[in-house]
Amino acid sequence: MLFIYTYRGEHRISSLIANKTNQKVTVHINNEQNRNCSSSRGMSVFAVEVPARTKMVCQHILPISDKQDWTYNCVETIPTCT
Known part of the structure; x- marks a missing residue:
């Protein structure tokens, strides 16, 4: 299981990915729909690679x-192997 937690404050938004699986997971992040936003x-x-059983x-x-005004519209995807 993979969980994405998002904290939304008045002046900052932070996101954390928790990988509860026994294998690493790569998550692709797309912020192209954000408006008036700057990412750290x-x-x-x-892409963010999250090792097994860790949070990042x-x-x-x-x-x-x-x-x-600022708009946060992040899309997270996990590529599948076919």
Whole structure:
């Protein structure tokens, strides 16, 4: 099982990925639909590899401008092997 926890504060959004499985998992993160947001990862699209039975901070999101509305719309996907 994989859990994604998201903390939404007034001035910051943080996400954490908890991998409860016995194998590593790679999660693809896509922030391209965010508006007026800056990710701590420095990229809008990236992958996070989470080792088995661990938790990892995925990213912190901050508004670029405090004077404008900001929209967080992150899409997380796990590629499947076929």
